[in-house]
Amino acid sequence: MVNLVLNENMKIYRRVRTWILVGLMAAFVLFVNFIEWHSDGKQAKGEGWRSELKQENRQYREILKQPKLGEEDRAFYQEQMALNHYHLDHDIRSTDGTMWDGVNGSASLMIVITIFVIIIVSDSVAGEFSSGTIKLLLIRPASRVKILVSKYISFLLFGLLLLITLFVISIVVNGILYGFGYMDLPLVSMTADGQIVERNMVINLWKTYMLNGISTIMYVTMAFMISSAFRSSAMAIGFSIGALFAGNIVLEALQRFVWSKYLLFANTDLTQYLDGHPFQEGMTLSFSITVLVFYFLVFNLISWLLFTRRDVAA
Amino acid sequence: MKNEPIISLSHVTKRIGRNTIIDDLTFDVPQGEIFGFLGPNGAGKTTTIRMIVGLMSITKGQILIKGKNIKTEFEQAIRHVGTIVESPEMYKYLSGYHNLVHYARMVPGVTKERIDEVVSLVKLEERIHDKVKKYSLGMRQRLGIAQALLHRPSLLILDEPTNGLDPAGIRELRDYLRHLTRTEGITVIVSSHLLSEMELMCDRVAILQRGKLADVMPVQDFTQGNEQAQTYLIQAQPPEQAVAAMRDMEGIKEVKLAQGGNVEVTTERECIPDILEGLMKNQIRIYGVQMVSQSLEDRFLEITGGGPIG
Secondary structure, eight states: OHHHHHHHHHHHHTHHHHHHHHHHHHHHHHHHHHHHHHIIITTTTTTHHHHHHHHHHHHHHEEEEEEETTTTHHHHHHHHHHHHHHHHTOOOOOHHHHHHHHHHHHGGGGGHHHHHHHHHHHHHHHHHHHSSHHHHTSSSSHHHHHHHHHHHOOOOOOOOHHOOOHHHHHHHHHHHHSSSOOOOOEEEEEEESOOOOEEEHHHHHHHHHHHHHHHHHHHHHHHHHHHHHHHHHHHHHHHHHHHHHHHHHHHHHHHHHHGGGGSSSHHHHHHTTTOOOOOSSTOHHHHHHHHHHHHEEEEEEHHHHHHSSSSOOO | OSSSOOOEEEEEEEETTTEEEEEEEEEEOOOEEEEEEEEEEEESSHHHHHHHTTTOSSSSEEEEEEEEEETTSSHHHTTTTTEEEESSOOOSBBBBHHHHHHHHSTTOOHHHHHHHHHHHTTOOOTTTBBBBBOHHHHHHHHHHHHHTTTOOSEEEEEESSSTOOHHHHHHHHHHHHHHHHHHHOOEEEEEOOOHHHHHHOSSSEEHHHHHTEEEEEEHHHHHHHHHHHEEEEEEEEHHHHHHHHHTSSEEEEEEEGGGGGGGEEEGGGGGHHHHHHHHHHHOEEEEEEEEEEEOHHHHHHHHSSOOOOO
């Protein structure tokens, strides 16, 4: 089994294509962070954060005076104000103007990781068929299930590599742009029951990574299924990335139907439970996890059935 | 042990939808034999080979390799098999060496030394660290042979191994297969559309026709046939007169003008001296007499009733 994973890794990393993707990943992080720093990060440097927070709170107070403000928005601004007060009272600077602002912002680039892993995954099974190497692969004393599992593990490792690239580069580039100060700055946030707590910035960051990673895993599993089912990498890439982007649009259109909460897209983003605004009333974290586990099992079952049962003729 | 077949097929049937692709194949191949697989296009040679190596499922019947069922004991059964498929498709973006490492990792007990050994066996030492996309077809074939031999298989299965090889390469492959069967007792199953090659290579051949086993026999029986009459080519001048003269002679089954001013005559061996004497009496000059042994191809067409070979 270890050998099979080594094989799959060899097929991933001894290809120029893979390193182009890793390079692109690094380039994206650099580019996005530089633009961000250039457009507004620069001003917040130094000790200006106090006046900025005070300014923000004044704005929020004005907004909260509006009678027509929705309940959700009201709660949001009240929470922001409470957090800003906490910063000022405890003399903890906000992340604005520190490297953490950029580092946390870079977490949104996880979507690039999803796309890149989908590209590699889609080609992994379909590519073996289109190049004909599948014939020599399946006539070895390794069952098809083992081969499938080893491929799956290799994708997770590749995703992890991209994630570490994202993490390291975003730390380094933001450190250079904003200075490596405030390393131990805590993240001030509010828990679901209204308590303000200080959290470790790095741990929180990895928590965000992992929650976003679940969505990556779901789309990758989907790409893997399509790749095994249709043996076409173009189809797998197209469908999966299409689903990734179209998912939210479809969701918005379907939100009024109760059953839409059972859709994959409604549950992939688990961070919706961090800020307490789920897609539909009554959805809970355990509900989403159950739905995700169901899709995960179905996708893998289909991949497994199609990959292990089918005749290799071509 | 010697007499136990390396591979045995019993009542192997393959259906895809309503079509029966392979119909009730039963045969054994003993150790050390080179067993040929012949048949026209679509007869089911490739399907049979794919069922043997587990790429295709078996609808009915069973295939045992060294007594292990390919369906239920896949890993133990396939361990003894090395396969070369028509055009050995390798990972083009990897070097030849890494391709071999890839396959070596999938079988327990293949050492680095064994990889080097196989590389030198197929004479790829100088180019083994180049990417496969830079290889010529012949080199890819040799790499294909290398991957099949890595794990010292007892059974070597070759599907159209001569595709893309030049005559020298084919000859080398043939000699090498002979060598393997003699010295290491490897059993070989080979399918090819080059019948003359099969004739030189195989001990026994099986003819498949429309998914059914038409015949299995030693290759000598095959080419010599049963009938007494043989075809001879006589170089005679002038050939037209020779044909005319022979028409009147006794013991001649058939005579006709062949290419290049030769005369083709079908007769029994015993009649040859009389025929030649008769021709000389007719002032016909004879430059040579040659026996045309019936080739596998002729027999093949006879059995399968013509049609394309492949």
